[in-house]
Amino acid sequence: MLEDYAEQFFKALCKQIGEDETREGLKHTAQRISQSYQNLLDGYAQSPTEVLGSVFTQGACDEMIVLKKMPFYSMCEHHLLPFFGHISIGYLPDKKIAGISGLARVAEIFTHRLQIQENLTAQIADCLLNELMPKGVMVVCEARHLCLEMRGKQRQSSIITSALRGLFKKDSRTRTEFMQLIKD
Known part of the structure; x- marks a missing residue:
């Protein structure tokens, strides 16, 4: 079809x-x-909850878990042109942890949909917040947008978005620790 x-x-x-x-x-x-x-665009055919995979209660720790700078590609919903870059995800478990590959698969589900970067970042954070119920989640996304670079004035630049939930929003030390961990 x-x-x-x-x-x-x-x-x-x-x-x-x-x-x-x-x-x-x-x-x-x-x-x-x-x-x-x-x-x-195969992200519509999959459930973020299902691809998260196994969620464990045994081994839940009280320390930050970080997936650093995972490359991604997505499609701008306004122009149907690619945007691409990397996503970093951090969370502070409460009683549940997910496998790191599950974090990557959740991000991939949302990147494989028509998107804007702001929603992409928030959707990943909200999914992890709802499924893992952690003390906090933070997602940082940095991307280049071909809709910006190929059209009009043809400017090349990176766009950075973040989504902060729980302790990451309330506690600047937690935010700072995450940002230090994902620094180059």
């Missing part, structure tokens, strides 16, 4: 810009577009 839409879109685009969609280099472009978007 997505393949049919991609083909219709691609034919209309080529006609609009004066391109021949039947030329050799473009013959299979509609199928490649369809396959790309199926992969790039």
